[in-house]
Amino acid sequence: MSSVSASSAARVPLNRFRVPRRFLRAALPGLSLALVILGIGELNPRAVSYFGLNLMLNLGIPVALATIAQMFVITVNDLDLSIGTFVSFVGCVAATWLRDAPLLGVAVLLGGIGVYALLGAVIYLRNVPSIVVTLGMFFVWQGLAILILPKPGGKAPVWLHALMNFRTPYVPFPIVAALVIALVVHAGLMRSSYGAILRGSGGNPSAIGRAGWSLLKIKVTMFALAGVFGVLSGLALIGLTTSADANIGKGYTLLSIAGVILGGGEFVGGRTSPIGAVIGALTLTLAGSLLNFMRISPDWQVGAQGAILIIVLAARAVINQTGGRAS
Numbered sequence: 459m460s461s462v463s464a465s466s467a468a469r470v471p472l473n474r475f476r477v478p479r480r481f482l483r484a485a486l487p488g489l490s491l492a493l494v495i496l497g498i499g500e501l502n503p504r505a506v507s508y509f510g511l512n513l514m515l516n517l518g519i520p521v522a523l524a525t526i527a528q529m530f531v532i533t534v535n536d537l538d539l540s541i542g543t544f545v546s547f548v549g550c551v552a553a554t555w556l557r558d559a560p561l562l563g564v565a566v567l568l569g570g571i572g573v574y575a576l577l578g579a580v581i582y583l584r585n586v587p588s589i590v591v592t593l594g595m596f597f598v599w600q601g602l603a604i605l606i607l608p609k610p611g612g613k614a615p616v617w618l619h620a621l622m623n624f625r626t627p628y629v630p631f632p633i634v635a636a637l638v639i640a641l642v643v644h645a646g647l648m649r650s651s652y653g654a655i656l657r658g659s660g661g662n663p664s665a666i667g668r669a670g671w672s673l674l675k676i677k678v679t680m681f682a683l684a685g686v687f688g689v690l691s692g693l694a695l696i697g698l699t700t701s702a703d704a705n706i707g708k709g710y711t712l713l714s715i716a717g718v719i720l721g722g723g724e725f726v727g728g729r730t731s732p733i734g735a736v737i738g739a740l741t742l743t744l745a746g747s748l749l750n751f752m753r754i755s756p757d758w759q760v761g762a763q764g765a766i767l768i769i770v771l772a773a774r775a776v777i778n779q780t781g782g783r784a785s
Contacts, residue, residue: 482777487721487737490770494744501751508630515632516698518743519622520545522636523691524710525717525739526643526732527684532718533647533730534660534680536581536588541688541714543599544570545707548692550603553612553702560615567689574685578677596711603704610703614696622697636736643732656680660728713742716767722774741766 498514499506505514524541531538548567556563577595581588626634647653659666659676667673691710696702719725720741721734749762 483722483774484731484734486770486773486777487731487734487741490720490766491737491741491744494741494748494766497748498744498751501748505747505751508628512625512630512632514744514747515630515636515740516622517695518740519632519635519639520691520695520698520707521710521713521717521743522639522736522739523687523694524707524714525721525735526639527687527691528711528714529643529718529721529723529730529732529735530680530684530687531588532660532715532723532725533657533728534677535726535728537592537715537725538684539589539592539711540595540599541592541684541691542708542711543596543603544574544685544688545692545695545710546702546704547599547603547606548689549696549699549702549706550607550612550704552618552693552696553614554606556618557613557615571682571685571689574688575678575682578679578681579674581681582674582677600704600708607702607704610701612696612702614700614702618693618697619700622694636740640733640736647730647732657728657730660726713739716764717742720767720770 495506502510504510524545527541528538548570551563551566551570554563555566573595577591580586581591624631647656655666655671656676656679659671659673659680663673666676692707695707699706717738718730718735720738721731721736722738723730723735745762745766749758754762
């Protein structure tokens with residue numbers, strides 16, 4: 459009897475000071491970003507400055523926006539394999555029609571968002587796997603981008619270039635922009651009542667349907683939001699590069715998926731984190747700079763970014779297993 463009491467008393471301090479599993483999972487994206495920044499600072503201290511971070515994180519803004527677009531689709535248990543070529547399509551429109559014929563350019567971009575909403579309806583009504591539909595759209599967006607701009611060229615609208623090269627005091631503009639994106643989406647998806655419904659449709663769609671909410675409307679809304687942020691990603695990218703190419707955003711598909719997963723999201727269950735997704739996108743962006751400072755060939759950089767993702771997922775699995783044993 460006394461031995462049982464003693465063992466119970468010995469376990470109390472350990473349970474009292476055990477870090478919650480949810481906190482550890484939420485801290486992983488920030489920890490990975492901090493480690494990448496520390497590595498860059500160790501290799502090149504001057505890079506961790508206002509101008510250095512501004513230069514390295516500039517292209518993180520369009521990546522973060524594309525990652526948020528992918529996050530909306532993953533939240534409802536789908537996957538968008540066309541977001542990269544859609545960003546390229548938006549870029550080609552922005553560098554040509556949006557500059558030379560603004561009304562036409564805006565109409566085309568709004569049409570692109572409408573197509574995304576239609577994709578959500580088709581996937582739900584016809585029960586077609588999203589991978590199949592978006593893989594088909596991958597080639598459609600790429601073909602349209604080539605038709606609009608057969609060879610690299612065009613020019614970003616003056617207002618768009620000025621916006622993406624805005625200089626904020628004390629804190630680099632990419633960090634401010636990333637913070638605004640993360641907080642706005644977090645407030646809408648994680649803190650609002652309708653955001654809970656949207657996330658719930660990925661976790662338990664039958665319960666959401668029984669509660670009287672239209673699953674069709676939810677699917678259309680999430681895909682339309684993905685289209686909106688895809689448009690913003692393409693505009694931001696062209697504002698930074700000042701010209702377009704039909705393949706300029708092709709790599710954003712894998713980057714966006716990796717950013718969502720690195721940020722704590724999961725492919726099923728409606729489990730996503732807007733703040734984590736933005737952090738994941740910035741981590742992958744800075745990882746390229748870290749690998750450049752380490753003099754690693756660009757041919758190996760994609761593999762190294764994948765290794766970072768695998769390490770974080772392995773750490774998440776260890777946390778889950780530890781939490782399961784502790785309970």
